[in-house]
Amino acid sequence: MADAEWINGVPSYTVGQFSQVVNEVLKQTFSDGVWVEGEVQGAKRPNPHLYFTLIENVDGKKAQLNINLFAGALRNVEAKLRNLGVELKDGLRVRLYGKPDYYGPFGKLSLNVSDVDTQFTAGDIAQQRAALLKKLMESGATKRNKAKQVPLVPLRLGIISSSQAAGFADARQHLVDSGIGFSITMCDVRVQGEDAVPMIVGALRAFSRRDDIDVVMLMRGGGSKSDLAAFDDERIAMAIAGCAHPVFTGIGHEIDQSIADICAHTECKTPTACADAVIEYVADFLSDLANNAVRVRSATSTALERARGRVRMNRERLATRPRYMLTREQQRIAVHSATLRGLDPVVTMARGWSITRAADGTIIRSTNDVKSGDTLTTLVADGTITSTVEK
Numbered sequence: 001m002a003d004a005e006w007i008n009g010v011p012s013y014t015v016g017q018f019s020q021v022v023n024e025v026l027k028q029t030f031s032d033g034v035w036v037e038g039e040v041q042g043a044k045r046p047n048p049h050l051y052f053t054l055i056e057n058v059d060g061k062k063a064q065l066n067i068n069l070f071a072g073a074l075r076n077v078e079a080k081l082r083n084l085g086v087e088l089k090d091g092l093r094v095r096l097y098g099k100p101d102y103y104g105p106f107g108k109l110s111l112n113v114s115d116v117d118t119q120f121t122a123g124d125i126a127q128q129r130a131a132l133l134k135k136l137m138e139s140g141a142t143k144r145n146k147a148k149q150v151p152l153v154p155l156r157l158g159i160i161s162s163s164q165a166a167g168f169a170d171a172r173q174h175l176v177d178s179g180i181g182f183s184i185t186m187c188d189v190r191v192q193g194e195d196a197v198p199m200i201v202g203a204l205r206a207f208s209r210r211d212d213i214d215v216v217m218l219m220r221g222g223g224s225k226s227d228l229a230a231f232d233d234e235r236i237a238m239a240i241a242g243c244a245h246p247v248f249t250g251i252g253h254e255i256d257q258s259i260a261d262i263c264a265h266t267e268c269k270t271p272t273a274c275a276d277a278v279i280e281y282v283a284d285f286l287s288d289l290a291n292n293a294v295r296v297r298s299a300t301s302t303a304l305e306r307a308r309g310r311v312r313m314n315r316e317r318l319a320t321r322p323r324y325m326l327t328r329e330q331q332r333i334a335v336h337s338a339t340l341r342g343l344d345p346v347v348t349m350a351r352g353w354s355i356t357r358a359a360d361g362t363i364i365r366s367t368n369d370v371k372s373g374d375t376l377t378t379l380v381a382d383g384t385i386t387s388t389v390e391k
Contacts, residue, residue: 019104026100036065036111037095037120040088050074050088054096054111066110067096073114084118086125087229089194095120132234133259141241145265148246153285154214154278156183158207158245160200163188167221167271171250174275180282185213191220196230204239204247215278216243218260219250219271231258240264250274355379 005012013021038054041064045051048071055064069077077096081088088094098113136142157175161168163186175182187206189199200218207216218240220231230236231251237259240247246265250273251258261267268274356364356378364370370389378385 016104019102019107022102026102030100033097033099033114034111035095035097035117037093037117038063038065040090040092040094043088043090048074052090054094066108067098068101068110068112070112073098073112077113077116080116080118081121084122085227085229086121093121093124129232129259132232132237133262136234136237136241136259136263141237142263144241145243145247145263148244148265150246150265150281151214154246154281155181156185156212156214157278158185158187158210158213158216159219160187160189160203160207160216161219161271162191165191165219165221165271167250168219171217171219171271171275174272174279178279178283180279182278192227192230197233197235200230201235201239204236204243208239208242208244213245216245216247217250217274217278218247218264219274220252221271222252228252228258231260233259236260237263248274248277354381 003017036054038056041053041055043050043052050069052067052069053064054067055062057063078088086092095117096111096113097115097117098111100109101112102109133142159168159171161171172184175184185207187203189203190196191200204216204218207213220228228251231249240260240263247263248266248268249258249261249264250268250271251261252270257267266277268277356376358364358369359375359377362369364376370376372389372391374389376387376389378387
């Protein structure tokens, strides 16, 4: 420890001596180093090193500590976070290991970091993600886009992706190879890094305002968890929930599921699977259309054949019915004629019957109808007989 003058029992140092004393005290106190946790803020990389502030807000009171990550330690820390799928950037909560250092020329207390607790960061990220997902589910945001109706034939596609991404190229080739006449409107965005979230949100909102889009496809090929971090952002989740069109996602690999996937209408595992999902909608429609055409053709053929059968039957009836009806009517006439002939008085008289009338022509039906001296006329089959009543 630096030699000091003593004034009234109190040590007196120069600034340089005081800086040396502080560092010696820090080294003795934290000889094994120290873990400090907080939130990264103001990360700057002016050279191979990285400098930022670790902050904490408790009950409105702010505490901060300067962090130095020199090149060798920086590579170690970033490699560990990269394996976790996390990028060292502002807003990230970390627990860092290092040794405190007081830099006299600037009068600055810093922590020279050499390690990071990845379990702490992973736990914090998982906790934040779980909290966000719970918030979205409770507000109904995860169901809003799922309620959108996919058009019967979704041919007008709004694609949000990086034009340079292999995943987009594969998906586009699937759409072309399908032979279906899709209309594609491409919105080229960043899919990782600081610009990714605002660009994707802007593209979703732009497509939402258009009425010439059937389905929005948000696609990004595989990558590390850090590369896919943007798709766990609340702003993208809310933009999907508020989109006027169904949103299909194809993000990452088979095992990945982002919050964007959870909020989307249809979640697909990869960009090509996303393209195949849209193709399947149209293919199903075309298949149904073909099946309906077969059914219509069959029904039409059956109806036509039945109609032809009825025409043949009616034609045969027209050919035979009049003769049948004429014969039947002739038979009826013959019956009626026989009946009439049986009722003819002449025929009756031929069988021995006669009709007797008085002089005034009335028919005599009883002896009471005549008296002596009346002249009667009797009609027989072959003439009349005139007679006079004697008694």
